[in-house]
Amino acid sequence: MAAPEIDLLSDDDLGRNGRNTTIFGNKEDSDELKNRNYTKDSSSASITKDSTPNVLDKDSPIIYHYLTCDTVLPLPSNGFSAAGQAAPPQPDLVKYTSPFDWPNSRKNFMIWLSCVATAITAYTAGSYAPASRQMAAEWNVSEVAVVVGITTFCTGFAIAPMVLAPFSEINGRYPVFVGAGIVYLICQICCAVTPTYTGMLVARFWVGAGSSVFSTMVGGVVSDLYHAEGRNTPMALFSGAALFGTGLGPLVSGFVAQNTSWRWVFWVQVITCGCLITAVTLFFKETRGSIILSRKAVCLNKWYEEREAAGYIGFEMTTGSEKTESQRLRWKVKSDEERESIAKMIGISVYRPFHLLLTEPVVFFFSLWVAFAWAVLYLTFGSIPLVFGTSHGFNTQQSDAVFAAMCIGAILATIISIYQDRILAQYLVSSGKNIEHPSRIRRVIDLSSPEGRLYFACIESALLPIGLFWFGWSHFSSIPWIVPTMGIGCATMGIYSIYLATFNYLADTYHLYASSALAAQSFCRNMLGGIFPLVTVQMFKGLTFQGAASLLGGIAALLTVVPWVLVFYGPRIRARSKFYGMQEQAMKKKRPSIEIVKRKRDGVDPAPEEQCKAVIDSWKSSGRAKVERFAAYI
Known part of the structure; x- marks a missing residue:
């Protein structure tokens, strides 16, 4: 008989913000559990002294919980199998780590790859104009008519992201980058070989549509990898890549057009575009957190099913009364449920x-x-x-x-x-009056606001x-x-x-x-x-x-x-x-309310002046990020 499926989604089971949050009751419990991790990227759940054992079998109900990046994964309920089979190996969850927690080296590589893609896209926009005179002569049209190719490129560039953005939300950024990149490459080849003026205009529209994702979605990649206070440098690099590529396009294409022919202007782009798509396909990793989290849930649920097939049933879950009970557990992700249909x-x-x-x-x-x-x-x-x-x-x-x-x-x-944000942050930190009277920061320069x-x-x-x-x-x-x-x-x-x-x-x-x-x-x-x-x-x-x-x-x-x-x-x-x-x-x-949870856990409510001093001390060490947090705090 198939086991019934139950959604157990009360605040007591899920903790704050829909998370199965664990708060250790005392230091001994915490130290014991920290030594009992069973995965590479998560801590084990708390097991209190009031744990209530219960026996599960394959007919017990399956209970679903929401999985988040901060969810603490529970320990198995038992270490033996009634069938005498060996437990399936634990899955490697490191590849499902939140992009916010990736090593800086990996983040930096993703940002540089994305910025190179943005620069090549901008290069495509600017490289068309130097070839316009030769194309006008070959097709016996005016130069203004040839320049319409820039207009069709921009039209595709403007419209495509509105249609492609939902696909990145459902399938992630990687397949959209690769799929659009292939369209980008094919249409660049069409530009290089087209025998007609009309064919050029049509091909340029699709070049704009395909290349648009490497500009419009790079901002999303930055948001995937960095919290708001850490985005200034990546966004600065992204913006610089867009303008640098726009200037580089006519700079290179003018030389190519004068010394070869207008078709080689596009063949050069085919070569660079081909290298880009190859690099993205081989080295770009999915950065959208909700997609990674969904894959993690699928991986864990598959492992749980394999354990149950081998006779290992149940995991220790903390209940609202600070007790634990064994449950047939499955994970699901809230964003998957809240997502609308693709048409909507x-x-x-x-x-x-x-x-x-x-x-x-x-x-x-x-x-x-x-x-x-x-x-x-x-x-x-x-x-x-x-x-x-x-x-x-x-x-x-x-x-x-x-x-x-x-x-x-x-x-x-x-x-x-x-560097300008860092200089401003250092100036505020070194300003004695702002440190002595931190509330003035909001009246002098409020770095916490969008302004x-x-x-x-x-x-x-x-x-x-x-x-x-x-x-x-x-x-x-x-x-x-x-x-x-x-x-x-x-x-x-x-x-x-x-x-x-x-x-x-x-x-x-x-x-x-x-x-x-x-x-x-x-x-x-x-x-x-x-x-x-x-x-x-x-x-x-x-x-x-x-x-x-x-x-x-x-x-x-x-x-x-x-x-x-x-x-x-x-x-x-x-x-x-x-x-x-x-x-x-x-x-x-x-x-x-992270601080409230911590105070309830520790039973301590620090004095306001102690909190302020602690924030100021941490603020001095890292510039704008700390300034924003401090300004928001006060």
Whole structure:
């Protein structure tokens, strides 16, 4: 007779936040149990002196519990089999370790691999323009018509993530990366061999769709590996890779196009893309925590079934009365039960970003800000060859060499971004008045709030309008070419600060809805970026070089008010947000009271001044992460 299945999901059985949490009753019990681990990645459960033995068989009910990354796995109830068979070997659960707990070396490798993928994707976006003149001549169409290939690329890049994101939630990031990467590679080959203009436009759309995951989902990989306080450096590297690759594309392709043919521009991309997909397939490991947890539950349940088949039945589970009882145990994961159907998930993935865009002022203005900055970035594909070719007589290879300034600007901005938060944290720590009066930190600089991500962006975003005016008013042939080139580097650093601030601020503000908020800005950013190259030549010729640059610089200067408004009024704006209020209520329900549990366990309630001193001492040692925790604490 098949055993009945029971969901035993009360608070007493699951502990806080749906976890089967163990609190040791005394030091002796704790020390004894720490020596009885049966897996490589978890501690054994507590067995109190009031343990109640009970006999189980294969007809006993199966009791399901929710498994989390912090669940303490229980010990088997008995060490002998009525059938006399040997117990099946214990599974190796190390490979199911939470990505948050991976070694730094493994995290660093995943981040670097992801950033290389982002750079190659950005390279694909920028490498198309230098070949446009040769393609126009071969197919007898205008250069503007050929540039539509950038527009179709950006369209695929904007739309695909909204459809692919739910698949990464269900199947994990690895299969989406590999599957989309194969599409990316095949369509790059199609670009290299297509005999028609129409074929190029279609292939470019699918190249954009396939390559989009290596940009949009890398932010998700960073979130999988690092908690909020540790994401600054990985996100800085990710943003730097995106802008570096965008500048590297025309830099390399200009040389290839002038010395070979436009088809080799795409064959070079086929080679790099093939190497990337091979590396991702062989070396990238799944980082999505819910997927890893589901696999761990399947592995444990399979092992439990094998034990029962061999006659070893039951595990010691702690009950709400601090007693233990033997249970036929199985695990399940909450995210698997709460997941909607794939059709509904795609519908939400498409609908919610636009709903946020139209109803949330923060999402709207950030999307407008970053979309304009990205449009300026794509505008350089046409403006740099035009300006330097006209004013300085540069050929294709020489004009595209100017894009090295964009690469240098991205590198400098990345380095500055990595160290600026550390410098600010060290300044606050070394400020005697802040240590003596820690409550002032919230009034001076509040690094715990989302607005803490904008302090440097308020200043650095001004580099975009400065760079545009610099570029437009120094293009004259009487001025050395290096001067407007430096203006391009300056503008790139401004674009970088806007790009990074947008990702960080929206992620910190919307938490549960961050993916939708970021999808909204990504859609606007890529669509506007795809449109601007179509009007670049007409704009710069119609308004003159300095007039067009001044118009763009003026708009950029007006948009720099966005971070300033949020720094001063961000809390008020967020308080009026429907989505922010909904997520705050949800997070309050889910947030575990760790300190309360520890105090109940230890019977100690430290004095507030002792807690404050302990936080300050730990704060001094590690910079921004500790500053954020301390600011949030006080």
